[in-house]
Amino acid sequence: MNLDTEALYKRLDERVGRGRARIEAAGEVRWLVEIEHRMGTLSKDSSDAAMKMIDDWLGQSDEPAGMLADMYARFLDERVRIKLLNPPPWDQIDIAWDAWRAKGRR
Secondary structure, three states: OOOHHHHHHHHHHHHHOOOOOOOHHHHHHHHHHHHHHOOOOOHHHHHHHHHHHHHHHHHHOOHHHHHHHHHHHHHHHHOOOOOOOOOOOHHHHHHHHHHHHOOOOO
């Protein structure tokens, strides 16, 4: 699968529109890119390019922001299971986001 840059930026902006901080949006999209790479639907080159685009969107000159986005992506990886459709994956992400915020993270 080739990387659709417009769709990637749209996904990031959509997550912010749903109330996510930029770090959280970056973490959610990083996690999705990692899942697609693991599933074989996104090549390593495309995955690397997507991560760079996410970093650029986040303003990666701020390393702590990138580290927090990575932490959130790992947090999601522990809590969300794409293979489980009940609740649907986006609902699982919302539940995990609530738990992340409950721990005082942003």
